[in-house]
Amino acid sequence: MKEEYAIVLDYNPTEGVVYAVGTKFFTLLKLKPKPDAVIAPLEKVYVGPGKRDKIQYIIKRLKYDELTDFAKEQLEKAIEQIVKEREKEFVEFFNMAGPITLRLHSLELFEGIGKKTVNEIISEREREKFKSFEDIEKRIPKLKNIVKIIAKRILDELRCKDKYHLFTSRFC
Incomplete structure (x- = not known):
């Protein structure tokens, strides 16, 4: 890696x-x-x-x-910059994401996404795959500013706030 x-x-x-x-x-x-x-x-x-x-x-x-401290302040901006540059990959993640366990879906690891929103995302992507961040935000009204939601998840992984890592390797 x-x-x-x-x-x-x-x-x-x-x-x-x-x-x-x-x-x-x-x-x-x-x-x-x-x-x-x-x-x-x-x-x-x-x-x-x-x-x-x-x-x-x-x-x-x-x-x-x-x-x-300054690097920590800049980290969220840097992650958002990277997420925007790699939009296609992250949109594909939302198109393909599956469950982690019988009771936990990987999409539930994102702040503000619960079971109801997961079901809405799955239903929408089965109807038609998501094409962009804008498309996700338009079709799933609860998900405003998807770049910040993804960046927050990555930041939480880097801070080792959760045992599950979707985008980073575990180095805690």
Whole structure:
């Protein structure tokens, strides 16, 4: 589960470290920037194999509590940015999501989605697959601002608030 790109959450030039979140697996990372790199919060940087323009190397993977306060403040914005960029994948998740146990559906892990809303989502997607976030919000009136709902779920997973992880690996 290696990241190729990450969104910068915080840059401390004095310490020479960058805090970032990966764009594929939402891995929290501590990075070593190149000496003359100019890096800004919420900037996308390459951290994959081969030549990197701004990052020398990945120092280590982090837990949520190891982030700086500023990085924690930026994290929700960064996750929302990633969710918007990967809209097709998240819409497909809503089209394909199934139960986790006999009593718990994976869609119930999202804040504000209970059994009644799950049934409405399933009914709508059986009628016709969802095409976009806008389509989900239009057809399921209770789900306003689906990007924030998904981002909140990912943030909760990174904070290890639940034993189930839909979008992140368990690293608590």
